[in-house]
Amino acid sequence: MFDPQHDFVDPLLDWHERNGRHDLPWREPDRTPFEVLLAEILLQRTTAEAVAGAYRPFAARYPTPETVAAAPTEEIEALVAPLGLVKRAAYLRRCAQQILARPSGDVPREYPELVGLHGVGEYTARSVLIHVTGLGIAAVDTNVRRLLSRFFDVTPDRDRIAVLADALAPPTRSADFQHAMLDFAAEVCTAGSPACSSCPLRGPCASAEE
C-alpha cells in the first residue's frame, strides 16, 4: 500500500541529509528575517547557483531594511544586474521602505502582511514563514510543482499542488522538507532529462513511466 509519508517524505528527507545543498549561504541558521527575505527575492526565477555567488556581498552591504532604503536604486541595480530581472532592485527598495513604515520596523511574521510587501508573492511569503517562524507549510515553486505532479502523477494545477504540498510538509521540519524538495528537483527530478534510473524514490510516477 502506497503511503506518502513512508514512500515520499521520509526517503526525500533522508536523501537530503546526504545529498542536499547544505553550503548555500542563506540557509545558515543565524540569518535574520531580513536576510532571509533578501535571499528569497534574489532567488525568484534565478538559479540557486547564480545567487550563491552574489549573496554574501549583497547581504554584507544591505544587512537591514535601513541600509537598503538609504541606498540609491542605481547602486542596488548594479548588484542585481548579473542575476537578471533588474526590476527586483526597485522592488527591494520599496519593500524595505514598507518594512520601515511598520510599527516594528521589521519583517512581518504573518502571511497577509508579507504578501502586502512589494516583490513578495505567495511563494516568497510562504518561504519566509517557513524559514523565520518554522511554520509547518510548504512553498510551491516550479521545482516543487514539477516534482509533486510527477511523483504523484497528478495534473500540475497550482492550487491542487499547493494543497498537496502543505499536507506533506512535516509540522516541525518544514524548512528541511522544503530544501529537500528544491534540491531533489534541481538535481534528480530535473526539468529536462530527469535521472529516473538513479532515483531513490518509488511512487506513482514509476508506474507512469512508458
Next chain:
DNA sequence: AAGTCGGGGCT
C-alpha cells in the same frame, strides 16, 4: 489572462 522582466547555464 496574457505580457514583461533577464542574464547565464545547459542541451
Next chain:
DNA sequence: AGCCCAGACTT
C-alpha cells in the same frame, strides 16, 4: 536556437 531558473508585477 531553445529551454529553464526558490515569481511577481503590470496591463
